[in-house]
Amino acid sequence: GEIEQTYIMVKPDGVQRGLVGEIISRFEKKGFKLTGLKLFQCPKDLAEEHYKDLKAKPFFPKLIDYITSGPVVCMAWEGVGVVASARKLIGSTDPLQAEPGTIRGDLAVQTGRNVVHGSDSPENGKREIALWFNENEINQWTPAQAPWLRE
């Protein structure tokens, strides 16, 4: 497999509910590499650009209000297969349908308050990281554990 990047974000409800550490921890423990991390108040135009594919949906205005309602935690994660694996760790969009053991399955109850975002393809991973981070906020480094994660 190829090394991929994914954009993961703790949404405002996750920050307000004190779930930031818990959510970061799931990706960290799995063995992916954190390359970007910040607490950030999202402006409306950025939220609209991020979710532009959903612009025609009836819930779009509420989605934008929700994402801009308080600070989010922006993350860039890197690894082989990280995009699909992160989506599995996150679970289904509707937290009531999400499997126990997933972030949404364990920590949320409603689609409109589903605590975390994860990119849905490697292309969108790159697009979203470029959207939410400046280049100088992405760090290239080699975790000490690297040889203990992949042979």
Ligand code: DAT
């Ligand atoms: P995901 O976040 O699982 O990738 P998505 O990309 O289809 O899901 O939608 C983005 C977000 O929009 C989702 O996390 C919550 C919101 N959303 C999606 N479908 C919705 C619906 N039917 N009602 C309300 N909010 C919805």
Ligand code: MG
């Ligand atoms: Mg999506």
